[in-house]
Amino acid sequence: MCKWTPPAIGLHPNPAAAGTSAAVPPVLPRAASFRLACIALLLAAVSALGGCPQGDPGDAGHKQLQGLVEAANCSWTLERHARSYNHLEGDVRLRHLYSANKFFLCIDKSGKVDGTRRKNYADSLMEIRSVSVGVVAIKSVSTGLYLAMSKKGTLFGSVKYSPSCKFKERIEENGYNTYASLRWKYGGRQMFVSLNGRGKPRRGHKARRRHPSTHFLPMLPS
Template sequence: MCKWEVTKGASAWSHVSCLSVLLLLLLCSALPVACHDGHGTLRSPRGASSSSSVVVGRHVRSYSHLTGDVRKRKLFSYQKFFLRIDQNGTVNGTKSKDDPFSILEIKSVDVGIVAIKGLDSNYYLAINKKGVVYGAKEFGTDCKLIERIEENRYNTYASAEWRNKKKPMFVGLNNSGKTVRAKKTRRKNTTTHFLPIPIP
C-alpha cells in the first residue's frame, strides 16, 4: 500500500510513484487469470492466446462452421454392399459400383448430426420410431442421424431422435443387402458399419 508522504523536494516523485502503482494494480486486475470450467471451479488458462474473444461459461466453442458442410459419398457396408435409396424411397444394398442410386449427399445439420440424401432419388435416409429404415421424401425428425467413427474406422449412423429401450437404433444392411430393423441393431454389430467413399 502506498504511503503518501510529502517531504521537501520529493513530493512530486512520491505522487507519481503511487499513481504508477495504482495503474499497474488496475491493469493486472483486468487480465483474465482464470476461467470457469462450468462445474463450480476455477482453473488457470492453459497458455497464452492472441484470440480477441474471452472464454466465458461452459459452452466455449462455436461449431457453426460445421453446419451446412456437404459431402458427396458412397456408403460401402462391412457386408460389401453400397447403400442405395431408389426412386421409390426403398433403402437396400447393391454390389454394383455404377448404381446411380448409391451416390449420396451427406450434409451436417448440427454438431455430429447429418442428413443423408440420395442424389438421384431425392429421398432422405430415415429411421422411424418403430425402427424401420426407409427413404423420406421430405426432411424431418426421422432423417436426423448421428454420425460416429468407430474403432475399426467404419462409420455408424444412428437415429438422433428415436431409441429402443434407451439404446440407439442404427442404419444397417445384412449379408443379403437388405435393411435390418433398427431395433435389432447394436453399435458393435458389423451390419451397421459403413465406409464413406469420396466421389470425385
C-alpha cells in the same frame, strides 16, 4: 490464497549479534519464504493446467493472480469462451456408403432402402449434409429422397426432410462410420442404420454399434 504478514522479528537470527560489528548474512523470514513457496506452486499449477485462474475481474485476489500469471508469460485470457462449431453446419459431402458387409446403401425412387454390390450405382450416391455438430442428413442424389427411420426402426426414403431424417454420425475405432437415429430409440437404446449379410436393411433395434452390419465407409465417387 497465501497471505504474507510482515515479520515481527529482525533479520538477525541472534539478537546479541545485532550490536556486533561483524557482518551477518540476513536470514529470510519464515513468512516470506512461505510466500515465495506459494507463488512457485501457483505458477507451476497454472503451467500444468494449461489455463489461467478465473474469477471476478474486479476482485483484488483475481488481479493479484493475473499479475503473477502475466509475469510467467501466460498467453491465455482470463475470460474463456465456448468454442463455436457453426462452421461444420451445412457441410456437404458426396459419398457412397459402403458397408462392412460389402454392400452399397441405396434408395430407389419408390423409397425402398436396399444394398447393392454394383459399384457407382446411381441410387447409391448420397449427399451427406451436416445439420448440426455430429448430426447429418443423408439424401440420394438420383432420387432426391432422404434416408429416414421410423419409430419401429424401419428404414425408408422420405420425400420431405423431417426429424426422422437426422442421424448421429460417429467414426468408430476401425475407421468405419455408424449412423444412429437422433429421434428414435428402442428401450433407451440407439437404433442404427444397418444392412445384413444379404444386403437387406435390418430393423434399427436389432442392430448394435459393434455389429459389422452397422459399419459404413464413406467412399468418394469415382
